[in-house]
Amino acid sequence: MAKEKTLIEMIDISKSYDGEVVLDEFNLNIKENEFITLLGPSGCGKTTTLRILGGFTKPDTGKVLFQGEDITDMPANKRPLNTVFQKYALFPHMNIADNIAFGLKISGKSQEYINDKIKYALKLVNLSGYEKRSVTSLSGGQQQRIAIARAIVNEPRVLLLDEPLGALDLKLRQEMQYELRRLKNELGITFLYVTHDQEEALTMSDKVVVMNQGYIQQMGTPEQIYNEPENAFVADFIGDSNIVDGTMVEDYVVKINGYKFPCIDSGFGKNKPVDVVIRPEDIEIGKPGQGIIDGVVTSNVFIGVHYEMCIEAGGIEWLAQNTRSFAVGQQVSIGVAPENIQIMNKPQSEDEEAISLEDVLGDESEGTPEEL
Amino acid sequence: MKKFLSAPFIVFILAGTLIPMCVIAYYGLTDRTGAFTIQNILAVGTGDHAKALGLSLLLSFAATLICLILAFPLGLILKDSKLGKKGFMVFLFILPMWMNFVLRTMAWQVLLEKSGPLGFLGIINTPTAVVLGMVYDYLPFMVLPIYNAMIKIDDSLIEAAYDLGASKSTVLRKVIAPLTIPGIVSGVTMVFVPSLTTFAISNMLGGGKVNLIGNIIEQEFTTSSNWNLGSGLSLVMMIFIVISMAFIEKFDKNGEGSMI
Numbered sequence: 156m157a158k159e160k161t162l163i164e165m166i167d168i169s170k171s172y173d174g175e176v177v178l179d180e181f182n183l184n185i186k187e188n189e190f191i192t193l194l195g196p197s198g199c200g201k202t203t204t205l206r207i208l209g210g211f212t213k214p215d216t217g218k219v220l221f222q223g224e225d226i227t228d229m230p231a232n233k234r235p236l237n238t239v240f241q242k243y244a245l246f247p248h249m250n251i252a253d254n255i256a257f258g259l260k261i262s263g264k265s266q267e268y269i270n271d272k273i274k275y276a277l278k279l280v281n282l283s284g285y286e287k288r289s290v291t292s293l294s295g296g297q298q299q300r301i302a303i304a305r306a307i308v309n310e311p312r313v314l315l316l317d318e319p320l321g322a323l324d325l326k327l328r329q330e331m332q333y334e335l336r337r338l339k340n341e342l343g344i345t346f347l348y349v350t351h352d353q354e355e356a357l358t359m360s361d362k363v364v365v366m367n368q369g370y371i372q373q374m375g376t377p378e379q380i381y382n383e384p385e386n387a388f389v390a391d392f393i394g395d396s397n398i399v400d401g402t403m404v405e406d407y408v409v410k411i412n413g414y415k416f417p418c419i420d421s422g423f424g425k426n427k428p429v430d431v432v433i434r435p436e437d438i439e440i441g442k443p444g445q446g447i448i449d450g451v452v453t454s455n456v457f458i459g460v461h462y463e464m465c466i467e468a469g470g471i472e473w474l475a476q477n478t479r480s481f482a483v484g485q486q487v488s489i490g491v492a493p494e495n496i497q498i499m500n501k502p503q504s505e506d507e508e509a510i511s512l513e514d515v516l517g518d519e520s521e522g523t524p525e526e527l
Numbered sequence: 528m529k530k531f532l533s534a535p536f537i538v539f540i541l542a543g544t545l546i547p548m549c550v551i552a553y554y555g556l557t558d559r560t561g562a563f564t565i566q567n568i569l570a571v572g573t574g575d576h577a578k579a580l581g582l583s584l585l586l587s588f589a590a591t592l593i594c595l596i597l598a599f600p601l602g603l604i605l606k607d608s609k610l611g612k613k614g615f616m617v618f619l620f621i622l623p624m625w626m627n628f629v630l631r632t633m634a635w636q637v638l639l640e641k642s643g644p645l646g647f648l649g650i651i652n653t654p655t656a657v658v659l660g661m662v663y664d665y666l667p668f669m670v671l672p673i674y675n676a677m678i679k680i681d682d683s684l685i686e687a688a689y690d691l692g693a694s695k696s697t698v699l700r701k702v703i704a705p706l707t708i709p710g711i712v713s714g715v716t717m718v719f720v721p722s723l724t725t726f727a728i729s730n731m732l733g734g735g736k737v738n739l740i741g742n743i744i745e746q747e748f749t750t751s752s753n754w755n756l757g758s759g760l761s762l763v764m765m766i767f768i769v770i771s772m773a774f775i776e777k778f779d780k781n782g783e784g785s786m787i
Contacts, residue, residue, distance in 0.1 A: 211686050231689040244687035248705045257701075258691035309691065 160222075162187045162312065162345055163208065168217035170203055177203045179369040181217070185313070185347060190339050192348040194356040195366035196392070201349045204366075205315050208347065209238045221312075236313040237306035241321055243298045245290045251277075251301055252286040258309040276304035279338065296327040303338070313345040320355065332358050353393045357381060365389050386499055390432040397438070397473055401431040401498070409498060412469045414448050418496040430499045435463070437495035438475035446490030452481045554758035567759020576743055576760065583739040586654055587722035590661035591669075594718045595711065597662070598669040602707070603699075606677045617674060624667040632660050632731045639732065652734035660728040665721060669714035676710025677703065712778035716771040724764050740764065 163185040170178040178200045185191055193201035206212040207219065210231030219227045226234060237258070245254050252273050259269045277283050280300035290298065299319055306314055316335075320328045336359050339346050350356055356363050357377040365372040365380060365388075372392075373385040384390035387398050401411045406421035409431055416431075423429060443449045450468025457463075462480045466473045468489050481487055558564045570576055605616055623631060637643055639651040639659075650656045680703060688698045722728075726741030733739075740760065747757030 209686075209690060211689075231686070232692045232694060238687070238690045240683045240687055242681065242683055244681065244683040246684060246687075246702060257688070257693075261692045261694075261697060305691070 160187045161185070162222060164218075164220040164223075165204070165207070166218045166220065168204075168207060168214045168219070170200075170207065170212065170214050177369050178207075178214070181369065181371070183364065183371070185345060188343055188345055190336070190346045190348065190359060190361045192350060192356040192360040192363050193366055194350060194353060194363055194392075195372075196351055198368075199366040200369040201351075201366050202317060205238070205317050205347065205349050208313075209236065209315050210234050235311060236315060237309055237311040238315040238317065239299070239302050239306050239319045241317045241319065243295075243302045245298055245302055245305070247290050249290070250286070251282075251288050251290065251293075254290065254301060255305045255308055257305065262309070272308045276308045279307070279341065280304045280334070295323050296331060299323065299331065300334070303335075307338070307342060307344075311344065313347060316346065316348045318350050319348075320352075321350075328355070335359060357393070365392060367392075383497060384432060384499070387430045387432070390430075390497070390499070395435050395474055395476075397431075397433045397435065397471075399431050399433075399471055401429050403427045403429050403498065407493075409496065412471055414469050416447060416491060416496055417493045418498060419493050420496070420498040423498065423500070428501055430501055432497040432499065433473075433491055433495065435474045435476040436461075437491055438466075438473055438477075439490045439492070440464075440466070440475060440477055440479070440481055441488050441490065443486045443488050446488030448490075449486065449488045452483050452485045452487060455480060455483050551758045551761055554754050555762040556759075558755055567756050568762055570756055571740075571760055571763045575738070576740070579738050579743045580740045580763075582654070582737070583723050583741065586658050586661065586737075586739065587719050590658050590665065590722045591715055591719045593658070593662050594666050594669040595715065597666060598673050598714060599707070599711075601670055602673040602677045602710075603703070605674050606680075617671075620670050621667040623663075628664055629727060629731075631664055632728050635660055635663060636731045651732065652736045654733070654737050656732040657729050657737050657739075660732045661718075661722045661725065664728065665718040668717040668721075672710040672713035672717070673707060674710070676707045676713075680706050709778050713775055716775050720768055720771050723767060 161184050163183075165181060165183040168178050168181040169176070177198075181200070181204065183204070193204055195201050203212060207214050210226075210229060210233075214227065217227075218225055221235065246257065249257070255273045255276055256269045259272060264272075273286060274283070277285055280303055282297060282300055282304070285293075285297075285301075290301070293301065299322075302319070303314075319335075320331050323331060332355060335346070335348075348356075348359065357380070360377055362374065363377055363380045364374045367388050373380060373389045375383075380389065381393055384393060384396075390396045390398055399411055401409045401416075403420070403423040403426070404410050404415065405425055406423075407418055409416050409418050409420070409429065411431060439446065448469040450466045450473070452464055453467050453472070454465040455462055457480070461476045461478050464475050464477065464481060466475050466487060466489055468487075473489060475489065555567050556563060556565065558566065571580060601620070605620075608616060635656070636651070638645045639648065639656055640646055641649075641651065643651075650659070684702060684706075685698055688702045693701065724741050726739060726745045729737045729739045729742055730745075733742075744757050744760045744764070747753045747760065
């Protein structure tokens with residue numbers, strides 16, 4: 156994938172509203188035919204990024220390049236990209252066919268071409284035969300699919316999607332995730348997707364960009380983001396995790412509250428304070444004395460695929476997931492396989508939590524944050 | 528208990544609306560001797576009456592059109608104004624509405640009369656002055672429903688139109704205007720009906736030289752003391768009002784005009 160051309164470059168973009176900085180010296184490269192997701196909590200700047208790309212918001216400083224051409228000042232109606240809005244934004248006074256035809260009519264396509272395109276787009280989103288229906292007669296999921304159809308008939312180079320599945324219920328959302336993936340593969344266009352739902356981001360994307368407070372926290376494949384979070388924010392935001400203070404005693408040994416855990420990380424130096432991330436599913440529960448720390452189960456909730464338990468051990472409350480149930484009050488021990496322990500440098504300041512452009516560019520080549 | 532509490536309201540409706548309507552219908556459909564006749568209604572088609580009705584329709588139409596031409600861009604400006612005090616801006620525009628209507632019209636009379644500051648225009652006692660009065664008095668009734676309809680248009684719809692390549696004028700024609708129709712219909716009705724039936728504006732600014740259907744009806748009740756003919760003509764006007772109400776009912780389902 157690294158061979159594919161860069162389609163969009165955002166260079167040193169800054170934007171603030173009423174003195175509040177939303178994006179700070181933001182840099183992002185989007186490659187051709189990539190499904191890239193901006194992921195972060197609300198207010199992290201992801202929607203602003205999308206609006207700057209769509210041409211609805213002007214950045215205070217910085218440039219947006221499209222295939223090397225500066226489009227920072229180009230109005231939205233001239234840009235070769237289309238947006239799918241969070242609230243669908245279908246025109247309520249037009250039927251489905253007229254909604255889909257809106258962009259095509261403006262670009263002066265023939266009626267035959269338009270009719271063919273409408274048929275094709277409706278088939279693509281599994282709503283064939285809906286031409287004459289009114290927008291308001293559709294369910295949320297159907298409306299969103301029409302919104303996607305309306306955008307893709309214009310054959311944009313890039314499709315921007317602003318939390319398009321946010322208003323749908325879980326089942327529909329999962330269905331739509333597969334549909335979007337399928338669409339992307341069939342159409343072969345670049346998707347830029349914005350969401351605060353980590354599961355959505357991991358399921359669909361080729362590349363995930365985790366954002367917070369206007370900075371990129373980490374950029375990588377879903378596997379990299381989940382398995383090798385670069386800092387406590389990413390670890391905390393992506394899935395459940397135990398994030399605890401630890402000390403890197405020496406290479407391959409980390410000490411947590413006085414207990415030594417073998418790990419596979421090196422190069423941190425001796426007695427260096429670090430953040431340790433352990434995913435709940437990686438905590439092995441055994442009989443007392445078998446693991447590294449002995450403890451007691453303090454709570455146990457069955458959540459479907461597994462039991463979610465809290466285990467008090469070594470002065471820390473551990474979140475653990477296991478398909479075997481351990482009763483509350485039971486004496487147990489916990490252990491972690493060395494490769495499942497993720498060591499991260501402690502952030503020195505808030506700014507350092509954000510990675511700079513150099514880190515991002517360097518990161519793409521190998522993607523092992525421990526070695527930075 | 529509920530019925531008991533609504534009793535004053537029912538009495539009010541009966542005494543204030545239903546009974547007078549029946550009385551008007553009775554007078555309108557009888558002659559001075561009390562015998563049934565439809566002559567009072569047919570009288571609208573004869574001579575002066577027809578001329579007055581024609582002039583009323585023409586002037587109300589002109590006033591409505593001018594109000595619409597003024598209010599539509601005004602609505603757009605109010606919708607897009609980034610002053611953060613939209614409510615206050617709208618308040619300023621509808622402020623005259625709170626003042627007594629006769630006072631407002633009288634103010635124009637003073638301004639336009641021959642010795643007044645705008646006397647050089649020479650439009651006092653002409654249909655032009657009457658139209659001016661109608662526009663001034665009823666403009667807020669056009670602005671408010673149009674503004675209400677416009678602020679309900681989600682910004683994302685407008686952004687979506689731009690996103691799909693629409694120019695400013697296309698967005699205006701294909702998105703904003705069609706979605707403002709309920710407000711326009713409400714506004715048109717609320718300006719047209721009172722303009723059509725007014726007699727105070729034409730009295731004050733027309734100086735007796737501009738005779739509208741409202742003036743004829745007024746004269747039948749006062750100077751001519753012919754209540755039967757006055758009532759008959761009133762019934763004709765009521766038909767126009769009912770048609771207008773039906774129009775609002777059909778187009779303004781969200782009640783853009785109900786704020787007034």
